[in-house]
Amino acid sequence: MSQSMKFRDVQSIIDVLDDAMDSGIDTLMCTTHERMSEVVENFKANPSRYANFKFIPCMPYAHKYANAVTEHGMLGALKQYMPQNGLFDAALQGGKALAGKDIEGVVRILIDSELKAFAGVETPVIMLQNVVVDLLLGMGFDEAFRIFDAHVREHYDAVPGYITMNLPMLLERLDSLGIANPIVCTNFNKAEFRVSGGVQAYKDALKRYPCQLMAMSVFASGAIHPEEALTWLRDNAEVDAIVFGASSARNIRATKDLVDRLFENDEENSVV
Numbered sequence: 621m622s623q624s625m626k627f628r629d630v631q632s633i634i635d636v637l638d639d640a641m642d643s644g645i646d647t648l649m650c651t652t653h654e655r656m657s658e659v660v661e662n663f664k665a666n667p668s669r670y671a672n673f674k675f676i677p678c679m680p681y682a683h684k685y686a687n688a689v690t691e692h693g694m695l696g697a698l699k700q701y702m703p704q705n706g707l708f709d710a711a712l713q714g715g716k717a718l719a720g721k722d723i724e725g726v727v728r729i730l731i732d733s734e735l736k737a738f739a740g741v742e743t744p745v746i747m748l749q750n751v752v753v754d755l756l757l758g759m760g761f762d763e764a765f766r767i768f769d770a771h772v773r774e775h776y777d778a779v780p781g782y783i784t785m786n787l788p789m790l791l792e793r794l795d796s797l798g799i800a801n802p803i804v805c806t807n808f809n810k811a812e813f814r815v816s817g818g819v820q821a822y823k824d825a826l827k828r829y830p831c832q833l834m835a836m837s838v839f840a841s842g843a844i845h846p847e848e849a850l851t852w853l854r855d856n857a858e859v860d861a862i863v864f865g866a867s868s869a870r871n872i873r874a875t876k877d878l879v880d881r882l883f884e885n886d887e888e889n890s891v892v
Contacts, residue, residue, distance in 0.1 A: 630658040639869035641673065643876045649676040649747070649805075649863055657737035664740050678747040678783060679734040727767050728775075735776065745803055746772045750783040757786060762793050769799055779803055781834070786816040791829035805834035805863060810852040813840035819856070826857065836863040846875065850882050 633655070637648060650656055656677075663670040735746065748768055756764050765782070772780040781803035784790040794802050807814040808822060814837060815822060826833065835857065839849045853859060862879060866872045 630655060630662065633659055634662055636867055636869075636872075637673075640866075640872050641670075643869070643873045645872070645876060646672050647674045647676060649678060651749075652677050652679045652681045652734045652737065654681075654737070660737055660741050674742045674744055675738055676745045676747060676781070677735060677738050677743055678749050680730065680749060680752060681734070723764075724767050727764065728771050731768065731771055732775070743776065743778055745781045746776060746778045747781040747783055747803075747805060750785050753782050753784045753790065754786055757784070757789050757793060762797055765794060765799065766797050769797075781805060783836075785814055787822050788817055788825035791825050791831060795829050801830055801832060803832040803834065803860075805836055807837040808833070808835040808853065808857060808859075809838050809840045809844060810849060810856075811840040811843050813837055813843065823856070832860045833857060834861040834863055835859045838862060838864065846878055847882075850878055854882050 637659070640648070650659075660675070663673060735743070748765075756762070769780045772778050782790060782794070783805045785807065787804060787806045790804060790806075791802075806822075808819075809815065810819075812819050835853060838844075838853050839846060844852075850862075853862070864875055866875060
Protein backbone atom coordinates (compact mmCIF):
# COMPACT_ATOMS: atom_id res chain seq x y z
CA MET A 621 0.00 0.00 0.00
CA SER A 622 2.83 2.41 0.86
CA GLN A 623 4.41 1.78 -2.53
CA SER A 624 1.08 2.43 -4.29
CA MET A 625 0.70 5.71 -2.43
CA LYS A 626 4.28 6.73 -3.20
CA PHE A 627 3.74 6.25 -6.92
CA ARG A 628 0.20 7.62 -7.09
CA ASP A 629 1.38 10.34 -9.49
CA VAL A 630 3.64 10.11 -12.51
CA GLN A 631 6.13 12.67 -11.21
CA SER A 632 6.97 10.35 -8.32
CA ILE A 633 7.88 7.64 -10.82
CA ILE A 634 9.99 10.04 -12.87
CA ASP A 635 11.80 11.25 -9.74
CA VAL A 636 12.87 7.69 -8.93
CA LEU A 637 13.99 7.13 -12.53
CA ASP A 638 16.03 10.33 -12.35
CA ASP A 639 17.69 9.00 -9.19
CA ALA A 640 18.47 5.75 -11.01
CA MET A 641 20.01 7.63 -13.95
CA ASP A 642 22.12 9.73 -11.62
CA SER A 643 23.38 6.45 -10.14
CA GLY A 644 24.43 5.17 -13.55
CA ILE A 645 21.41 2.99 -14.35
CA ASP A 646 19.93 3.67 -17.78
CA THR A 647 17.35 0.87 -18.20
CA LEU A 648 13.88 0.43 -16.76
CA MET A 649 12.15 -2.94 -16.85
CA CYS A 650 8.44 -2.19 -16.44
CA THR A 651 4.97 -3.50 -17.09
CA THR A 652 2.73 -2.11 -19.82
CA HIS A 653 0.51 -0.47 -17.19
CA GLU A 654 -1.43 2.46 -18.66
CA ARG A 655 0.48 4.90 -16.45
CA MET A 656 3.68 4.09 -18.33
CA SER A 657 2.38 6.00 -21.35
CA GLU A 658 2.62 9.21 -19.30
CA VAL A 659 6.16 8.35 -18.23
CA VAL A 660 7.16 7.67 -21.83
CA GLU A 661 5.65 10.95 -23.00
CA ASN A 662 7.71 12.81 -20.40
CA PHE A 663 10.88 11.12 -21.61
CA LYS A 664 10.09 11.95 -25.24
CA ALA A 665 9.51 15.58 -24.28
CA ASN A 666 13.02 15.78 -22.74
CA PRO A 667 15.28 14.06 -25.29
CA SER A 668 18.52 15.68 -24.13
CA ARG A 669 18.04 14.44 -20.56
CA TYR A 670 16.93 10.91 -21.50
CA ALA A 671 18.77 10.33 -24.77
CA ASN A 672 20.42 7.09 -23.64
CA PHE A 673 17.61 5.71 -21.53
CA LYS A 674 16.05 2.37 -22.50
CA PHE A 675 12.80 0.67 -21.60
CA ILE A 676 12.21 -3.07 -21.35
CA PRO A 677 8.42 -3.48 -21.55
CA CYS A 678 7.00 -6.61 -19.91
CA MET A 679 3.70 -7.64 -21.40
CA PRO A 680 0.85 -8.25 -20.99
CA TYR A 681 -0.39 -6.30 -18.00
CA ALA A 682 -2.62 -9.18 -17.01
CA HIS A 683 -4.87 -7.40 -14.51
CA LYS A 684 -6.42 -5.13 -17.10
CA TYR A 685 -7.38 -8.11 -19.30
CA ALA A 686 -8.86 -9.98 -16.37
CA ASN A 687 -10.93 -6.94 -15.47
CA ALA A 688 -11.98 -6.35 -19.07
CA VAL A 689 -13.09 -9.96 -19.56
CA THR A 690 -15.10 -9.75 -16.35
CA GLU A 691 -16.80 -6.53 -17.44
CA HIS A 692 -17.15 -7.03 -21.21
CA GLY A 693 -16.68 -10.71 -21.98
CA MET A 694 -13.91 -12.23 -24.13
CA LEU A 695 -14.85 -10.58 -27.44
CA GLY A 696 -15.55 -7.26 -25.76
CA ALA A 697 -12.16 -7.34 -24.10
CA LEU A 698 -10.43 -8.04 -27.42
CA LYS A 699 -12.22 -5.13 -29.10
CA GLN A 700 -11.37 -2.82 -26.22
CA TYR A 701 -7.65 -3.35 -26.68
CA MET A 702 -7.39 -3.18 -30.44
CA PRO A 703 -4.85 -0.52 -31.55
CA GLN A 704 -6.38 2.92 -32.02
CA ASN A 705 -4.42 3.53 -35.20
CA GLY A 706 -6.05 1.63 -38.00
CA LEU A 707 -8.83 0.53 -35.68
CA PHE A 708 -11.15 -0.58 -38.46
CA ASP A 709 -8.47 -2.69 -40.16
CA ALA A 710 -7.41 -4.14 -36.83
CA ALA A 711 -10.99 -5.01 -35.98
CA LEU A 712 -11.43 -6.74 -39.34
CA GLN A 713 -8.20 -8.64 -38.88
CA GLY A 714 -9.24 -9.62 -35.39
CA GLY A 715 -12.68 -10.75 -36.55
CA LYS A 716 -11.20 -12.76 -39.37
CA ALA A 717 -8.66 -14.26 -37.00
CA LEU A 718 -11.32 -15.27 -34.52
CA ALA A 719 -13.60 -16.65 -37.20
CA GLY A 720 -10.77 -18.65 -38.71
CA LYS A 721 -9.38 -19.67 -35.34
CA ASP A 722 -6.19 -17.92 -36.38
CA ILE A 723 -4.54 -17.53 -33.00
CA GLU A 724 -1.45 -15.96 -34.51
CA GLY A 725 -3.46 -13.02 -35.84
CA VAL A 726 -5.03 -12.36 -32.45
CA VAL A 727 -1.70 -12.62 -30.64
CA ARG A 728 -0.01 -10.17 -32.99
CA ILE A 729 -2.80 -7.62 -32.58
CA LEU A 730 -2.68 -7.87 -28.80
CA ILE A 731 1.11 -7.49 -28.77
CA ASP A 732 0.80 -4.31 -30.82
CA SER A 733 -1.89 -2.99 -28.50
CA GLU A 734 0.29 -3.60 -25.43
CA LEU A 735 3.32 -1.87 -26.92
CA LYS A 736 1.75 1.19 -28.54
CA ALA A 737 2.55 3.34 -25.46
CA PHE A 738 6.29 2.77 -26.05
CA ALA A 739 6.39 4.11 -29.61
CA GLY A 740 9.22 6.60 -30.01
CA VAL A 741 11.49 5.36 -27.21
CA GLU A 742 14.21 2.72 -27.28
CA THR A 743 12.97 -0.78 -26.42
CA PRO A 744 15.87 -3.14 -27.23
CA VAL A 745 14.22 -6.04 -25.38
CA ILE A 746 10.52 -6.87 -25.03
CA MET A 747 9.58 -9.40 -22.35
CA LEU A 748 6.67 -11.80 -22.05
CA GLN A 749 5.36 -11.88 -18.49
CA ASN A 750 5.66 -15.05 -16.40
CA VAL A 751 1.88 -15.17 -15.83
CA VAL A 752 1.58 -15.94 -19.56
CA VAL A 753 4.86 -17.81 -20.08
CA ASP A 754 4.19 -20.31 -17.33
CA LEU A 755 0.54 -20.71 -18.35
CA LEU A 756 1.63 -21.51 -21.91
CA LEU A 757 4.18 -24.00 -20.57
CA GLY A 758 1.49 -25.74 -18.54
CA MET A 759 -0.87 -25.85 -21.51
CA GLY A 760 1.84 -27.10 -23.84
CA PHE A 761 1.06 -24.26 -26.27
CA ASP A 762 4.67 -23.84 -27.40
CA GLU A 763 3.65 -22.32 -30.74
CA ALA A 764 2.79 -19.09 -28.92
CA PHE A 765 6.48 -18.60 -28.09
CA ARG A 766 7.36 -18.85 -31.77
CA ILE A 767 4.68 -16.28 -32.64
CA PHE A 768 5.92 -13.87 -29.98
CA ASP A 769 9.57 -14.34 -30.96
CA ALA A 770 8.95 -13.72 -34.65
CA HIS A 771 6.67 -10.70 -34.21
CA VAL A 772 8.97 -8.91 -31.75
CA ARG A 773 11.99 -9.41 -34.00
CA GLU A 774 10.29 -8.58 -37.29
CA HIS A 775 7.91 -5.78 -36.28
CA TYR A 776 9.85 -4.06 -33.48
CA ASP A 777 13.46 -4.89 -34.36
CA ALA A 778 13.88 -5.93 -30.73
CA VAL A 779 15.03 -9.05 -28.93
CA PRO A 780 12.27 -11.10 -27.29
CA GLY A 781 12.68 -12.15 -23.68
CA TYR A 782 10.79 -14.41 -21.31
CA ILE A 783 10.06 -14.16 -17.58
CA THR A 784 9.43 -17.48 -15.87
CA MET A 785 9.17 -19.23 -12.55
CA ASN A 786 10.27 -22.51 -14.18
CA LEU A 787 13.58 -21.96 -15.94
CA PRO A 788 14.39 -25.61 -16.72
CA MET A 789 11.08 -26.26 -18.47
CA LEU A 790 11.16 -23.01 -20.43
CA LEU A 791 14.71 -23.46 -21.72
CA GLU A 792 13.92 -26.99 -22.89
CA ARG A 793 10.79 -25.85 -24.74
CA LEU A 794 12.52 -22.87 -26.38
CA ASP A 795 15.37 -25.11 -27.49
CA SER A 796 12.87 -27.49 -29.10
CA LEU A 797 11.52 -24.53 -31.10
CA GLY A 798 14.98 -23.57 -32.31
CA ILE A 799 15.06 -20.39 -30.19
CA ALA A 800 18.73 -20.34 -29.22
CA ASN A 801 20.43 -18.33 -26.48
CA PRO A 802 17.21 -16.59 -25.37
CA ILE A 803 16.97 -13.76 -22.87
CA VAL A 804 15.34 -15.25 -19.77
CA CYS A 805 14.49 -13.48 -16.52
CA THR A 806 13.92 -15.71 -13.51
CA ASN A 807 14.27 -15.90 -9.74
CA PHE A 808 17.77 -16.96 -8.77
CA ASN A 809 18.86 -16.71 -5.16
CA LYS A 810 20.65 -18.53 -2.36
CA ALA A 811 17.45 -19.16 -0.38
CA GLU A 812 15.84 -20.89 -3.41
CA PHE A 813 12.91 -18.50 -3.01
CA ARG A 814 10.47 -19.28 -5.84
CA VAL A 815 13.16 -21.27 -7.65
CA SER A 816 11.10 -24.11 -9.09
CA GLY A 817 12.91 -27.42 -8.59
CA GLY A 818 15.78 -25.82 -6.70
CA VAL A 819 19.03 -24.09 -7.58
CA GLN A 820 20.78 -27.24 -8.79
CA ALA A 821 18.06 -27.87 -11.37
CA TYR A 822 18.57 -24.31 -12.62
CA LYS A 823 22.34 -24.78 -12.83
CA ASP A 824 21.90 -28.01 -14.78
CA ALA A 825 19.48 -26.36 -17.20
CA LEU A 826 21.82 -23.41 -17.75
CA LYS A 827 24.68 -25.78 -18.63
CA ARG A 828 22.53 -27.71 -21.08
CA TYR A 829 20.71 -24.75 -22.65
CA PRO A 830 22.79 -21.55 -22.75
CA CYS A 831 20.81 -18.35 -22.32
CA GLN A 832 21.23 -14.68 -21.45
CA LEU A 833 20.25 -14.78 -17.80
CA MET A 834 18.54 -11.88 -16.05
CA ALA A 835 18.41 -12.67 -12.34
CA MET A 836 15.56 -11.29 -10.25
CA SER A 837 14.52 -11.75 -6.61
CA VAL A 838 18.20 -12.10 -5.82
CA PHE A 839 17.57 -10.85 -2.27
CA ALA A 840 14.68 -13.31 -1.80
CA SER A 841 12.28 -10.51 -0.83
CA GLY A 842 14.67 -9.24 1.84
CA ALA A 843 15.48 -12.62 3.39
CA ILE A 844 19.16 -12.40 2.41
CA HIS A 845 21.58 -9.56 3.19
CA PRO A 846 22.42 -7.76 -0.09
CA GLU A 847 26.16 -8.42 -0.03
CA GLU A 848 25.67 -12.09 0.85
CA ALA A 849 23.03 -12.44 -1.87
CA LEU A 850 25.08 -10.81 -4.62
CA THR A 851 28.29 -12.61 -3.64
CA TRP A 852 26.47 -15.93 -3.90
CA LEU A 853 24.98 -14.91 -7.25
CA ARG A 854 28.38 -13.96 -8.62
CA ASP A 855 29.84 -17.31 -7.56
CA ASN A 856 27.00 -19.50 -8.80
CA ALA A 857 25.91 -18.22 -12.20
CA GLU A 858 27.02 -16.28 -15.25
CA VAL A 859 24.52 -13.44 -15.06
CA ASP A 860 24.01 -10.92 -17.84
CA ALA A 861 21.76 -8.58 -15.86
CA ILE A 862 20.41 -8.12 -12.36
CA VAL A 863 16.86 -6.85 -11.91
CA PHE A 864 15.99 -5.15 -8.64
CA GLY A 865 13.32 -2.85 -7.34
CA ALA A 866 13.91 0.24 -5.20
CA SER A 867 12.03 3.43 -4.42
CA SER A 868 14.67 5.68 -2.86
CA ALA A 869 17.87 7.23 -4.16
CA ARG A 870 19.80 5.81 -1.22
CA ASN A 871 18.76 2.21 -1.90
CA ILE A 872 19.33 2.55 -5.63
CA ARG A 873 22.86 3.89 -5.16
CA ALA A 874 23.72 1.33 -2.49
CA THR A 875 22.66 -1.58 -4.70
CA LYS A 876 24.37 -0.20 -7.79
CA ASP A 877 27.62 0.42 -5.88
CA LEU A 878 27.50 -3.10 -4.43
CA VAL A 879 26.98 -4.67 -7.86
CA ASP A 880 29.82 -2.60 -9.33
CA ARG A 881 32.17 -3.71 -6.56
CA LEU A 882 31.31 -7.41 -6.61
CA PHE A 883 31.11 -7.70 -10.40
CA GLU A 884 33.92 -5.25 -11.19
CA ASN A 885 35.64 -7.67 -13.59
CA ASP A 886 32.44 -8.50 -15.46
CA GLU A 887 32.06 -5.80 -18.10
CA GLU A 888 28.98 -7.43 -19.61
CA ASN A 889 26.94 -7.39 -16.42
CA SER A 890 24.28 -4.72 -16.12
CA VAL A 891 21.78 -3.53 -13.55
CA VAL A 892 18.13 -2.97 -14.48
